[in-house]
Amino acid sequence: MDIFIIIFAGFMTGITTVLFGFGGGFVVVPFVYHIMTHQQILSDRAMHIAVATSTAVMIFNAGWASFQSWRAGKLTASLLFPLMWFIAVGAVVGSLLSGGINDEIIRILFILYLMLTLADCLLRKGFVIASERRMLKGFTARMGGIFIGIVAALLGVGGSVMTVPLLRRHGYEMQKCVSAANPLSLPVALCGTAMYGLGGVHFSPGEVWIGFINLKILTLLTASGFMGMLFTRRFIPAVPDELHARIYIALLATVLIAILI
Template sequence: MNDIIIILLAGFTTGITTVLFGFGGGFIVVPFVYHIVAAEPGLSQHAMHIAVATSTAVMIFNAGWATIQSGCAGRLNAAVLFPLVWFIAAGAVGGSLLAGLLKDEVVRVLFILYLIITLADCVMRKGFISRPQARRLSGTTVSFGGIFIGVVAALLGVGGSVMTVPLLRRHGYEMRDCVSAANPLSIPVAVCGAVTYTFTGWHAIPATGYSGFISLKILVLLTASGFCGMLFTRRCIPAVPDVLHARVYVALLLAVLLAMAV
């Protein structure tokens, strides 16, 4: 019962972060699912893969719904999304396949290292908290950067927002525009990742209620509570000032890092 409550709260929080920060699942879902699954007999050796795979599946629904809402509100910029989304999708296929070849603990360590690097970049390098002058993404950034984002995001189950938001922020976009773009850019990662984790984890989990590495029970609970969290955010949380938005983004990354490290 306690595990269900924790999952529902995590899902509700994920719904809030999807709308406010473009985090469709990964940074909130992965730590909670990891600790819950790791405590179950026979599943501990697959805990990180299950957490990442389930997080990836949750992102399909969260990022998809948020994208529809942003599109209806006219907040999606096609010049930013394309062709970046195609390169991210290509990288996501490779990242998902690579994750199936790595041991569970290796993925966990990579997740923690990735958080540390991202936090250091946001805090120590100029151009994130204080928005610089707007400039276009170069062809190299779109192509090679997009593939890199797709590989890392699918490998660690974090969507792409943790890289696309800082990337767009450093190119002069407001946080709300970064977040609006982050959700659709996370969809190809989520779809490619979920399909790959389903096939690579087929018959790998010695328990019922799994589609490959994806826990169907946790997926349903997270998706339902996440939808409630998104509705709550849209209706009850006012617009956040740009600089405060960036600072809270960094604080959230730090909180998830501590959760995974402990």
């Protein structure tokens, strides 16, 4: 039964990667957390395992989606830089902090993070209906990027849930926001994977583990995620901008409910 849950989660992750820039975290974390809590020997580290495995999945999903966007000419350098460098700095800090934080605290932070993001999207103007386009200012890019990197690496969510609203509020279409979200998630994925792999060496309960990363689950998620991305590009048509934003909000609400349950 767990294998089917993992394959389903991976397939959905592939779809959300292409449509919303979610490279793994918001789908993978709740599912893997649920599976680990039902294994007594691993339950006290369930959230660490879920976050660690999620960050590793993002390397493959976000990397492939970024390559496809680059090949299609959908990436804009001015949209990615210098924000990417500041996210990378924040990702290093967040990865270093993650090893010393209790598992339940990470879960609570994940829930609060989702609730605040949902409230921001629903209550402030400029997300559902895009505002007039304006460039990211230096201070916003620096402080926003570092903050995104810290939170994303700490919670294993890639940062897309912050980069998409940030760019959306600067007047960019959802498709451009999503295309930028995947490469902007890569620094988080790389730093987080390295940290959880090396920092959890003492934990590894068997041969299919690298630190807190479960290689069996990672392989299943990556393979099924790739199928999900192919399915999306071939069979799901382009979504109108405003509807795209509304579905994004609905997806965040669904993940919040999943992690609460």
